[in-house]
Amino acid sequence: MKVCSYKGLSVVIMLRDEHCPPHAHVDSGAWSARFKFSFWHNGVELWDVVPLSRRPPIAVLEGLRQSLRETVHLRRARRIWWTRLQTACLDNQWWDGDSNEVAVMREVTxxxxxxxxxxxEPEENKTLLALIGAQEGVEIEL
Structure with missing residues (x-):
């Protein structure tokens, strides 16, 4: 499903055989790119471009990334991903309550x-985390 467009290129969420992490696709015909997004922060990052030999100018990739990062577009991407795939791709990861972020290879405290x-919750644009062993969960307003 189409999320947005930038300079005639469509940013889409594929709905068949998708996998974590949450991401959007752009296919120009000559190259394809994927951009990762999250359900716990508002960042968007370029994941990959293939074939690398036909990679577009950095300005095009950055324009696509910034377009997807716009609040309305990122919210639409999350809504599509969640509604169709029913996962935020956060289960079994670690939440660090001190830094309020998903911990990557850190010491468990x-x-x-x-x-x-x-x-x-698409209507509220927030993510609710149930934490194993914690008295309370975490509510993340995006």
């Missing part, structure tokens, strides 16, 4: 909990 489940 008394403020670090495994994410048991994550639920995205």
């Amino acid at each position: 008394n403020a670090t909990f495994r994410i048991g489940s994550a639920y995205y």
